[in-house]
Amino acid sequence: MSRSLPTVLALLVAVPALGADLEEAARRLIDHQRREGRAYDHLTELCDDIGHRLSGSPAAEEAVRWGAETFRSFGLDARLHRIEVPKWVRGRPEVVRLTAPRDVVLHALALGGSIATSANGLEAPVLVVETFEELRRRADEAEGRIVLFNKRMGPDGNGGTHGYGDVVPQRVAGAIEAAKVGAVGSMIRSVGTADYRLPHTGMMRYQDGVPRIPHVAIAAEDADLIERLVARGKPVRVSMRLDCRSLGEVPSANVIGELRGRERPDEVVVIAAHLDSWDVGQGAHDDGTGVVACIEALRALKELGLVPRRTIRAILYMNEENGLAGGTAYAEDFAHELERHVAAIEMDIGAFGVQGFGVSAGEGGVETVRGLARPLAAIGADRITEGGGGADIGPMRAHGVPQLGLRSDATRYFDYHHTEADTLDKVDPVELGKCTAALAYLAYALADADEPLPRLDG
Amino acid sequence: MSRSLPTVLALLVAVPALGADLEEAARRLIDHQRREGRAYDHLTELCDDIGHRLSGSPAAEEAVRWGAETFRSFGLDARLHRIEVPKWVRGRPEVVRLTAPRDVVLHALALGGSIATSANGLEAPVLVVETFEELRRRADEAEGRIVLFNKRMGPDGNGGTHGYGDVVPQRVAGAIEAAKVGAVGSMIRSVGTADYRLPHTGMMRYQDGVPRIPHVAIAAEDADLIERLVARGKPVRVSMRLDCRSLGEVPSANVIGELRGRERPDEVVVIAAHLDSWDVGQGAHDDGTGVVACIEALRALKELGLVPRRTIRAILYMNEENGLAGGTAYAEDFAHELERHVAAIEMDIGAFGVQGFGVSAGEGGVETVRGLARPLAAIGADRITEGGGGADIGPMRAHGVPQLGLRSDATRYFDYHHTEADTLDKVDPVELGKCTAALAYLAYALADADEPLPRLDG
Numbered sequence: 001m002s003r004s005l006p007t008v009l010a011l012l013v014a015v016p017a018l019g020a021d022l023e024e025a026a027r028r029l030i031d032h033q034r035r036e037g038r039a040y041d042h043l044t045e046l047c048d049d050i051g052h053r054l055s056g057s058p059a060a061e062e063a064v065r066w067g068a069e070t071f072r073s074f075g076l077d078a079r080l081h082r083i084e085v086p087k088w089v090r091g092r093p094e095v096v097r098l099t100a101p102r103d104v105v106l107h108a109l110a111l112g113g114s115i116a117t118s119a120n121g122l123e124a125p126v127l128v129v130e131t132f133e134e135l136r137r138r139a140d141e142a143e144g145r146i147v148l149f150n151k152r153m154g155p156d157g158n159g160g161t162h163g164y165g166d167v168v169p170q171r172v173a174g175a176i177e178a179a180k181v182g183a184v185g186s187m188i189r190s191v192g193t194a195d196y197r198l199p200h201t202g203m204m205r206y207q208d209g210v211p212r213i214p215h216v217a218i219a220a221e222d223a224d225l226i227e228r229l230v231a232r233g234k235p236v237r238v239s240m241r242l243d244c245r246s247l248g249e250v251p252s253a254n255v256i257g258e259l260r261g262r263e264r265p266d267e268v269v270v271i272a273a274h275l276d277s278w279d280v281g282q283g284a285h286d287d288g289t290g291v292v293a294c295i296e297a298l299r300a301l302k303e304l305g306l307v308p309r310r311t312i313r314a315i316l317y318m319n320e321e322n323g324l325a326g327g328t329a330y331a332e333d334f335a336h337e338l339e340r341h342v343a344a345i346e347m348d349i350g351a352f353g354v355q356g357f358g359v360s361a362g363e364g365g366v367e368t369v370r371g372l373a374r375p376l377a378a379i380g381a382d383r384i385t386e387g388g389g390g391a392d393i394g395p396m397r398a399h400g401v402p403q404l405g406l407r408s409d410a411t412r413y414f415d416y417h418h419t420e421a422d423t424l425d426k427v428d429p430v431e432l433g434k435c436t437a438a439l440a441y442l443a444y445a446l447a448d449a450d451e452p453l454p455r456l457d458g
Numbered sequence: 459m460s461r462s463l464p465t466v467l468a469l470l471v472a473v474p475a476l477g478a479d480l481e482e483a484a485r486r487l488i489d490h491q492r493r494e495g496r497a498y499d500h501l502t503e504l505c506d507d508i509g510h511r512l513s514g515s516p517a518a519e520e521a522v523r524w525g526a527e528t529f530r531s532f533g534l535d536a537r538l539h540r541i542e543v544p545k546w547v548r549g550r551p552e553v554v555r556l557t558a559p560r561d562v563v564l565h566a567l568a569l570g571g572s573i574a575t576s577a578n579g580l581e582a583p584v585l586v587v588e589t590f591e592e593l594r595r596r597a598d599e600a601e602g603r604i605v606l607f608n609k610r611m612g613p614d615g616n617g618g619t620h621g622y623g624d625v626v627p628q629r630v631a632g633a634i635e636a637a638k639v640g641a642v643g644s645m646i647r648s649v650g651t652a653d654y655r656l657p658h659t660g661m662m663r664y665q666d667g668v669p670r671i672p673h674v675a676i677a678a679e680d681a682d683l684i685e686r687l688v689a690r691g692k693p694v695r696v697s698m699r700l701d702c703r704s705l706g707e708v709p710s711a712n713v714i715g716e717l718r719g720r721e722r723p724d725e726v727v728v729i730a731a732h733l734d735s736w737d738v739g740q741g742a743h744d745d746g747t748g749v750v751a752c753i754e755a756l757r758a759l760k761e762l763g764l765v766p767r768r769t770i771r772a773i774l775y776m777n778e779e780n781g782l783a784g785g786t787a788y789a790e791d792f793a794h795e796l797e798r799h800v801a802a803i804e805m806d807i808g809a810f811g812v813q814g815f816g817v818s819a820g821e822g823g824v825e826t827v828r829g830l831a832r833p834l835a836a837i838g839a840d841r842i843t844e845g846g847g848g849a850d851i852g853p854m855r856a857h858g859v860p861q862l863g864l865r866s867d868a869t870r871y872f873d874y875h876h877t878e879a880d881t882l883d884k885v886d887p888v889e890l891g892k893c894t895a896a897l898a899y900l901a902y903a904l905a906d907a908d909e910p911l912p913r914l915d916g
Binding site: 051101102104107194196197220221224228281421424425 | 502506565652683690
């Protein structure tokens with residue numbers, strides 16, 4: 001597309017001028033992260049000293065304590081918002097094997113929420129399908145089998161017809177659909193984009209009235225092997241032995257840190273991430289980077305004396321991965337405050353390379369954010385797109401709270417997502433600093449604006 | 459560098475003209491692999507029906523039978539060359555854990571040849587070093603410890619100061635050097651180039667007179683974690699429990715297939731690869747691709763009626779990975795024939811993208827091969843460099859047999875080498891076909907030449 005000079009000039013004129021103070025705030029935050037940023041130090045503590053931290057685990061509770069103490073160590077207010085979370089444990093490592101045509105150990109992870117098998121495990125022939133539609137078409141072949149859903153994810157996890165959103169239903173609902181047609185177990189090709197014999201875990205569901213069957217993810221290579229053997233007419237059988245189980249609800253907490261506004265402290269801009277992770281790797285990108293960006297954003301604003309008119313509240317949510325208890329409870333327990341929550345920004349896409357923000361707000365909101373974000377062009381974070389938010393802040397949408405989500409380059413995100421390889425070494429301190437500066441700046445700009453963003457229809 | 463026109467002309471003139479029959483042979487072999495190549499089908503059988511095949515295992519013996527039968531199924535002569543090989547078994551999966559500052563399961567593989575620990579395992583504080591030199595300098599810190607050799611491999615496994623050859627001594631001799639200074643166990647950062655929590659196994663040695671201690675490879679991420687914890691002053695301890703053991707020597711075989719020469723059948727060009735693999739993954743690139751390229755090269759030459767003056771002998775060696783028994787025994791048992799072995803070409807670098815051949819021969823040999831290889835320019839396989847060969851054919855060097863090694867792009871080879879992820883899906887059928895055509899053509903050209911290559915000094 002090319003535009004005439006008058007059109008370009010008209011566009012330039014249409015964008016309102018930014019106050020010099022905002023330009024200056026962005027410059028200082030970016031510079032501060034570059035020279036004195038400590039987000040990677042916080043992340044080192046979270047990853048190496050605590051490690052992965054599934055809701056309900058001792059490590060998750062350690063992370064709660066660590067989060068609150070870290071806020072306080074910088075002189076920031078911090079409190080715990082007590083909630084109940086589901087506790088699911090993996091137990092002894094899952095054993096999933098090909099038993100015919102020959103013995104091969106498959107690289108597998110039980111999906112979060114799966115029931116166990118009996119102590120002896122289960123063994124059955126395999127039916128391979130790509131989609132739910134194919135399974136329904138071949139329903140008469142499924143009885144007594146283990147179904148393998150073998151839909152591939154495209155190279156770009158961000159979108160397209162084989163993006164995360166297109167593939168993940170097989171993980172979430174595969175056990176339901178397989179059980180409906182009489183299967184005794186189900187497996188998915190791991191939802192991920194790399195090929196290093198690495199299974200990816202994640203959340204799954206059962207449905208009342210449908211039998212509960214064990215549900216596991218296997219590595220891409222193992223799904224390929226089964227597909228090839230079936231294509232060559234070999235009899236393929238799999239055994240699985242899972243020890244995982246749900247242990248009901250246990251107490252936990254969201255951690256809330258705050259930088260109180262100087263003029264309208266009851267009006268709140270939320271910055272958010274989730275403190276829990278899956279029970280593998282270190283939860284470094286997912287969502288350690290978001291957690292430490294929130295903490296560091298408040299620290300940076302305070303240290304630089306950038307105290308906006310409104311309050312900036314950092315919420316480190318618990319239980320995003322397998323229940324969303326933290327996000328749901330916050331929207332309920334703080335419902336009376338939500339009309340004065342002027343925006344919520346979530347960071348939960350890793351810190352591979354900041355790009356900007358997605359925005360869901362009332363009419364004109366995207367344009368307003370686009371204007372505010374212009375000083376982030378220095379770090380490439382000024383790309384503002386329609387539609388955004390995050391799982392944890394989602395429940396505030398019904399209350400009209402504008403939803404924003406930090407966007408970063410997701411090309412490699414789904415290589416590591418929910419695996420043993422989501423570890424600190426994958427995080428670039430410089431990129432993490434840029435994400436942090438972008439988050440801190442936009443929160444500041446929204447919290448200091450004359451007018452809040454147009455709200456969503458509640 | 460620019461050259462004057464007369465210089466360029468002089469260079470062109472200096473290269474002898476190739477016979478039209480060789481140009482035609484190359485064209486036909488390349489075309490045949492493109493249209494009717496079956497190397498990937500052979501590899502599918504080897505990988506999916508047999509799988510990994512460590513020397514001395516039932517799968518290795520199955521591979522021997524498969525290799526001979528596959529040659530014969532194409533009407534080619536095949537025989538077994540009986541040898542003895544070491545048998546080492548991994549036993550129950552190794553358990554290696556960080557026990558302090560907190561419990562973390564490390565992703566580890568015992569190295570091939572390692573002794574077991576006691577049934578209860580061993581546990582000790584960790585000393586991290588980068589090199590043997592650093593270990594000697596810090597010898598007084600090693601007593602009673604587990605040493606971690608944490609030297610990183612560079613991104614290009616092919617060379618440089620952090621290439622395979624520079625890093626692999628820590629795998630081979632790490633247990634010796636660590637035991638010399640009183641360590642009770644040793645670990646290496648995996649010799650590899652990817653970061654997906656994937657340990658790489660491989661061969662190691664003990665030395666008479668030096669205590670034997672367990673020796674394992676851990677994933678890059680786990681080595682990073684230990685290094686970071688030590689750098690932050692944390693007390694780091696590791697426990698390991700290994701069940702692996704050596705069970706002496708057992709009978710096995712090299713598989714020899716042959717296309718008999720039409721004029722001088724007693725003169726032999728060897729094409730070679732190794733049939734054994736490590737006991738993980740499928741040994742697809744290492745060295746399944748070499749094995750099937752050798753088989754398919756003979757099949758293609760026979761099918762196209764390209765029978766050269768001399769014999770082409772395909773040797774599928776046993777025990778390259780942990781002993782070289784096949785290569786050693788061949789050079790001994792066939793010593794009387796080696797003066798009439800005019801060349802040996804090994805393929806053992808995967809099939810990621812053929813580049814040409816490395817050549818070790820008597821004076822003028824490299825230039826001769828460069829001339830012969832010109833028709834391989836069509837598939838980019840005409841890059842002929844000084845120095846080449848392969849582990850299995852190495853023992854023939856002392857007999858003067860010119861040594862050649864197929865070269866392919868190794869950029870990704872060490873991502874997968876000796877891991878659970880060296881599986882069929884990593885192999886591109888088109889690239890495998892090009893490797894096969896290049897191997898078949900050069901073997902043909904050497905076997906049909908008026909004069910054999912200048913021999914090495916025996």
